[in-house]
Amino acid sequence: MSSALTFQSTKPLASGNHIPLLGFGVAYGFGKQEDPAELTKPSLAEALKVGYRHVDTAQMYRNEKFVGECIRESGIPREEIFVTSKVPASDAGYESAAKAVDISLKALGFDYLDLYLIHSPxxxxxxxxxxYKALVDAKKAGKLRDIGVSNYNVHHLEEIKGAGLEAPAVNQVEIHPFCQQKTIVEYCNAHGIVVEAYCSVVRGALDHPVIASVARKHEKDPAQVLIRWSLQRGFVPLMxxxxxxxxxSNAExxxxxxxGDDMRQLDGLDKGSAGAISWNPIDVA
Structure with missing residues (x-):
């Protein structure tokens, strides 16, 4: 990968649409008690001001309304911002998922979403x-530009293929040097599915000696090293x-x-599923 990265740098999706390489996540209200608006709006406003044009939210974060408000208040045209949301697993089933799409659109105040994911299998x-079929039909209806999944393992993806349905544009999973999800990544790469990496900076656990050493070498901070590793591995990291x-600084x-030596050292940190710090799809039947 060339070092020439900007906020305009994108990765093609199978549909022909493009997803910005640098994503800004707003999971502030996920499983927490504080009002997600208190963190979502000022943080997202700053991110948009800096230049981020890829925003990742979800119904479970309880902040779609605030994301929509913040985007409108930014003055940036809607079509210049790539917005993702997600249907929670609790809304599984055709009718519930179809309704969830409409709920997200209403909360955000948008006519369409660039990407909509199943949050977990x-x-x-x-x-x-x-x-998944509900998302396929919502895409056909023009409500969604692209559809995908999150936390899907290979056998979950194979189910979609076996049913003759279009492949997900994206699979969003936890990926960082300690949890590289190699089997899932290899499958996605072979089937034209873009891999998005959440927990890309290991939730701030940046004191590992290898990461610290690489950071000192380049006079960068450890988070920048982890994000750069993700980009050079071909992922779309979410920060x-x-x-x-x-x-x-995460965007610098x-x-x-x-x-090559940096990448070999970081690649060598993989602990497989044992390295996951969030939720791992391996054991979902």
């Missing part, structure tokens, strides 16, 4: 396929922060790159 093949300085990736 519902339990049971039939339920997973019914949920999240409420710190304005961190929001800016355009004047340098990791060399």
């Amino acid at each position: 519902p339990k049971g093949t039939q339920l997973r396929l019914e949920t 999240r922060s409420s710190n304005p300085a961190r929001i800016r 990736l355009d004047d340098w790159e990791l060399d």
Whole structure:
């Protein structure tokens, strides 16, 4: 990958649409008690000001309304911002998922979404396929530009293929040097599915000696090293922060790159599923 990265840098999806390489996540209200508006709006406003044009939210984050408001208040044309949301697994099933799409659009105040994902695989093949079919039909209706999944393992993806349905444009999974999801990544690469990486900076656990050493070598901070690793591995990393300085520094990736030795050292940190710090799809039946 060239070191020349900007906020305009994108990756093609199978549909012919393009997804910006740098994503800004707004999972502030996920499983927490505080009002998600208190963190979502100022953080997203700063991210948009800095130049991010890829925003990742979900119904479970309880902040779609605030994301929509913030985008409108930014004055940036809607078509210049790539917005993702997600249907929760609790809304699995055709009718529930179809309704969830409309709920997200209404909350955001948008006519369409650039990408809509199943947040995690519902339990049971039939339920997973019914949920996915609802997204396929919502795409045909023009409500969604692209559809995809999150936390899907290979056998979940094979179900979609076996049912003769279009492949997901994206599979969003936890990926960083300690949890590289190699089997899932290899499958996605072979089938034209873009891999988005969440927890790309390991939720701030940046004190590992290898990461620290590579950071010192390039005079960068550890988070920048992890994001650059993700980009050079061909992923679309999602970053999240409420710190304005961190929001800016996480995007300072355009004047340098990791060399072969750096990549080998970071690749060597993989612990497989044992390295996951969030939720892992391996055991979903």
